[in-house]
Amino acid sequence: MKKLKENGLIHILNNVYSCIESYVDIPAGKTVELDLGCGKGGFSLALAERFPDSLILSADIMIGRMRKLDSRIRRRGLANISLFRVEARHFTALVLPDASLDRLHILCPDPWPKHRHRHNRLLCSDFIFHIYRVLKSSGVFHFSTDDVKYFKSTVNLIELSGLLVRDDDALNDISDIKTDFEKRWNDIGRKVHHACWRKKNILNHGIHGQHGN
Numbered sequence: 001m002k003k004l005k006e007n008g009l010i011h012i013l014n015n016v017y018s019c020i021e022s023y024v025d026i027p028a029g030k031t032v033e034l035d036l037g038c039g040k041g042g043f044s045l046a047l048a049e050r051f052p053d054s055l056i057l058s059a060d061i062m063i064g065r066m067r068k069l070d071s072r073i074r075r076r077g078l079a080n081i082s083l084f085r086v087e088a089r090h091f092t093a094l095v096l097p098d099a100s101l102d103r104l105h106i107l108c109p110d111p112w113p114k115h116r117h118r119h120n121r122l123l124c125s126d127f128i129f130h131i132y133r134v135l136k137s138s139g140v141f142h143f144s145t146d147d148v149k150y151f152k153s154t155v156n157l158i159e160l161s162g163l164l165v166r167d168d169d170a171l172n173d174i175s176d177i178k179t180d181f182e183k184r185w186n187d188i189g190r191k192v193h194h195a196c197w198r199k200k201n202i203l204n205h206g207i208h209g210q211h212g213n
């Protein structure tokens with residue numbers, strides 16, 4: 001049975017979480033992209049319009065932003081976006097099964113620039129493990145931020161994890177699409193840095209293979 005949705009489109013997830021398939025039908029072989037922390041959702045809308053055969057999942061903690069996005073989806077008559085009002089870590093850890101996403105976008109997340117607040121950042125080593133887990137084989141993780149320190153620390157964390165391999169070409173088909181925040185930053189002369197990685201096939205790259213075991 002499908003879970004109840006607000007206004008027919010927004011899934012509100014608070015304390016009880018089910019697998020993604022109980023909220024939305026995902027036929028086998030469907031391309032699925034997640035815009036995590038989508039905000040007002042300009043990026044999600046652009047993805048949904050460019051890739052009508054894909055399913056776009058858009059998630060954010062702020063219900064007001066989800067409602068605005070809901071209205072924009074209805075006005076454009078898009079049927080290939082599903083909205084989730086949910087905390088990002090809960091959605092990733094509790095709702096998404098292994099190997100469920102073709103691309104995961106985390107774009108301009110809150111940077112928490114003060115040193116004492118850095119533990120609030122979404123991108124940390126635990127979370128990178130979940131990113132790895134929910135990506136399909138060769139799935140893509142796309143990150144952007146205007147905060148140079150956050151950008152460098154994320155690149156370092158991912159390199160240290162050994163779970164993903166850098167591949168900025170995986171963005172070639174969407175490099176022209178900017179999020180609402182990226183447009184805002186660009187308007188006041190701030191650059192937004194992007195990076196992209198593919199899921200590594202650990203079995204082939206050999207945790208066990210390196211010493212000939």
Ligand SMILES: C[S@@+](CC[C@H](N)C(=O)[O-])C[C@H]1O[C@@H](n2cnc3c(N)ncnc32)[C@H](O)[C@@H]1O
Binds near residue numbers: 041059086181182
């Ligand atoms: C700076 S905005 C960026 C929005 C959008 N990605 C863009 O680039 O225009 C960050 C977004 O992440 C959402 N957010 C922050 N922490 C979150 C969390 N723990 N779970 C889900 N969403 C979160 C905020 O509500 C906000 O909409």
